[in-house]
Amino acid sequence: MLDGATGTELQKRGMPAGVCPEQWCRDNPDVLKSVHAEYVAAGADVIYTATFGANRLKLDQHGITDVAGVNRSLAELAKESAGKKVLVAGDIGPTGSFVEPFGPLAFEEAVSVFKEQVRGLVEARVDLFVIETMIDIQEARAALIAVREVSKAFTMVTMTFEKDGRTLNGTDPVTALITLQSLGADAVGCNCSAGPAQMLEIIKRMRPFAAVPLIAKPNAGMPVLKKGKTVFDMQAAEFGAFAKKFVRSGVGMLGGCCGTTPEHIRVLRRKLSGAAPVPPCRGSLSALSSARAHVILEGVRPLITVGECINPTGKKALQEDLRQGRVTLARSLAQQQVEHGAVVLDVNAGVPGIDEAKTMRKLIAALSLAVNVPLVIDSSTIEVVDAALRLYPGRALINSISAEKAKLERLLPLAARYGAMFIILPLNDREVPETFLERKKVIARIVKAGQRYGYRKSDMVVDGLVMSVSAHPRAALETMKTIRWASQVLGVNTICGLSNVSFGMPERALMNDTLRALLRKNGLSMVIENPLRKKTRPNRYAADVLRAKDKDALRYLAFCRGLQQKPSQPAAAVKKEMVLSPAEKVRRSILDGNREDIAAVIETALHAGIAPEPLVHDIMIPAMSEVGDLFDKKEYFLPQLIASAETMKIAFGRLEPLLRSDSAPKIRERVVILATVQGDIHDIGKNIVALMLRNHGFSVVDLGKDVAAAAILDEIKKHIRPVVGLSALMTTTMVNMKQVIAAAQQEKLSCRFMVGGAVVTRSYAHSLGAEYAADSVEAVRVAQWLSD
Secondary structure (H helix, E strand, C coil), X not given: CECCCCHHHHHHCCCCCCCCHHHHHHHCHHHHHHHHHHHHHHCCCEEECCCCCCCHHHHHCCCCCCHHHHHHHHHHHHHHHHCCCCEEEEEECCCCCCECCCCCECHHHHHHHHHHHHHHHHHCCCCEEEEEEECCHXXXXXXXXXXXXXXXXXXXXEECCXXXXXXXXCCCHHHHHHHHHHHCCCEEEEECCCCHHHHHHHHHXXXXXXXXXXXXXXXXXXXXXXXXEEEECCCHHHHHCCHHHHHHCCEEEECCCCCCCHHHHHHHHHHCCCCCCCCCCCCCCCEEECCCCEEECCCCCCCEEEEEEECXXXXXXXXXXXXXXXXXXHHHHHHHHHHCCCCEEEECCCCCCCCHHXXXXXXXXXXXXXXXXXXXXXXXXXXXXXXXXHHCCCCCEEEEECCCHHHHHHHHHHHHHHCCEEEECCCCCCXXXXXXXXXXXXXXXXXHHHHCCCCCHHHEEEECCCCCCCCCCCHHHXXXXXXXXXXXXXXXXXXXXCHHHHCCCCCHHHHHHHHHHHHHHCCCCEEEECCCCCCCCCCHHHHHHHCCXXXXXXXXXXXXXXXCCCCCHHHHHHHHHHCCCHHHHHHHHHHHCCCCCHHHHHHHHHHCCCCHHHHHHHHHHHHHHHHHHHHHCCCCCHHHHHHHHHHHHHHHHHHHHHCCHHHCCHHHHCEEEEEEECCCCCCXXXXXXHHHHHHCCCEEEECCCCECHHHHHHHHCCCCCCEEEEXXXXXXXXXXXXXXXXXXXXXXXXXEEEEECCCCCHHHHHHCCCEECCCHHHHHHHHHHHHC
């Protein structure tokens, strides 16, 4: 049993809005201890330290620099209240910034920020850790890595999901679970954002795939405004009625979030008296994940295609792109492969003479935005694999780990540290085993070594290792035996690349596709191939060669002599990319969020004779509108939206000096004043709204965060009928929106209001006489309507 809300309890006891909660608790230790003590008395087995925002980035906003000291002192207060039977969880919340590759906060800096907090909590001897209220899976990863690199303590991680069942950054519950439990979280779940009914559905989605205990900390319903104050209206009895439903759904750790009180926890405890937790459904899960999607590698399923095109070997155009530090072609190849059926993408950055680790990180960052599918990290250099796994915002597949001594000794612990799955390549230090029996021994050795690091067979994928039948006539047959044994006897997933088998043979596609079909019959799970190439039907002549039934391939060669060669599809795909018109390249760059190339693309469009005005109004703004539509359809999520908006900003920055003042769009004369209301220091959403509005031609006056009503009114008076956008993230500060709007009405100021923020609802907005914007895309549309 976990505790309930701390923030709302502190506010009841006198903590004012706008202060630093952590410092206020240090200044009023008896108040904090009374909250902890009431949860202990209510039956909580675990209480959270009051350190939710005690990281460097948030404390800096209040001029506080002693991060470790703040965390240590607050944790000590919790320990004093807990006694000997109740555990204390060191609480780690978000930094308030999105983390690389989805935001400006560098990943290693995020890890460093969280480590400072963890060290302070460790000094106070907390019993366990909780990383909570995360909306960015990459930030959750950074925090979890920070804990794991400082402490071995039990660590819980809970994400916050929106009404559509995804985090603000687009991560669904199962994807989050796969990523976090593989990275080493000891328990995973969700908190905040919803009442118990909605959270119950999220838990039900997680349970079939959970190898760790599940956590639920729902709000006491949703906030409502009563007598000028924001309250949560779900009483303890109604809240407690969900207790047994949560346990039956697999929750092993249950508590409350916003609006819950010691009474809510007391009722939960009473309802669950004598109840036993339901253990996780499984011990492990064979699955891969990206930031926004996952692939389950269990049960009856179609053959999974792993796209092989992002490999510079033999591809001069891709090699040159990577040498120049660009990922434009790789991004395009990724998108094309996914469009043609790739479910996973292999990524290789091996170009002689470049910094492979740096290039791989750049590819990981770009592809994590460009496509939703999981990635395979393909490198023979251990340092490159390390760099990629650390940054990758999901559970990756390593290609590959062999029985070579260096690989076993260094790659296996590296894979285990980040929870990656890995491909077993049946090679050793001496040779490439040619027969199935030799490969079987090597595979068994790697499996045994992996199990010493906690790996199970479900975490491994065996490569059939096919060689050329032109040089090794029995090569394909030995691969079929390897795949069949690995699948049916060893009980693991299997994978194989196809292109090696046909080296030196005519009609290579025919032979590759025939091998594909034969391996599938023998239990192949995944195939590494070029999805852009048109598939052919399996051929009996090719099958005879592959099964070693056509000596010297004489019948196959005779058959091939009558066939015509066809141009390769990849070349056509690249050619298609090269002949896009300048205007279409601008549009494509904005849709893709291609910040690195947009400046050059704009220059090309200008040199092609496209005037700045039509470039902005006929190409760029419609492209951003298209991005907004994709966001509405949930095909794009916040990371892609931000990337596209920033790309648009760069493009407009280049064109703005060229736009004639007399032809500037009238929309640019429309002013929007933005502010996060007094007492609230959250501004991520507001900043995104500002960026989007500027990209649509609005003149934006951003007053910042924690803005007093008087300052907002003063700014309104400087403009003619502006739109005013007010933001609030906390239930305690959303009431200040009403004060601003009421004051403007009293002074009869000519302006229109729109409001938004995580706790704000459409009905609440209308009760204030304001329009509601759920996100930055809707904010642009509302601002356009209010300005007409």
